[in-house]
Amino acid sequence: MRKTFTALLALAAFAAAGVSAAPTLARERFGVRYEQIPAGAYSIVAHVQAKPGQEAALREVTLPLVDLVRGDPKNLVYFLQEDRARPGHFIFYEVFATQADFEAHNAMPYVKDWFDKLPALAEGGVQVMRMEVLGHGRPR
Structure with a gap:
């Protein structure tokens, strides 16, 4: 309990100083490797909507x-x-180095x-936007 309280105090101190620990925690927990994302990486934002009554199955x-x-x-x-607000409406965000x-x-x-x-489960299949990652990244 004391360690948890100390960790929360440290996070609060970072927040007060304008430093966010969340990106570091996200990388460690989910394995997001921001430094490996090249400039111009191939990104997908897609969505799919379950048919009425098929939300749980989808x-x-x-x-x-x-x-x-x-x-x-x-x-x-x-x-x-x-x-x-719309159970059964799923959004996917995916990043790959190349198409x-x-x-x-x-x-x-x-x-x-x-x-x-x-x-059998979704209305209209998957709607896909093919994107390019902008901003900081290693050169391809």
Whole structure:
């Protein structure tokens, strides 16, 4: 208990000084490797909406993707999010160094399997925005 209190005091001190410990904690916990993200990295923002009554089923087949994709050495960042106001509306945020890395990810059996299940569970499939990461990053 005392260690937890001390850690909370340290975080409060960092916050008061304008220093955020959250990015460091996020990198350690989730393995986000910001220093490995090259300038111009290939990024995806995608969303899928469950059919009425299929929210839980879509969530059940989608949640395993988190560990599978994060375990892919070519994946640099992966977040699955669900809209609190619209259960069953999922947003994906993915970063790969190159488009080829992303295409290789989409060719994985577990991704193909997930896409095969979508027609029964989701309205209109997956809507995808293909993005480029801007800002600080190592040169390609």
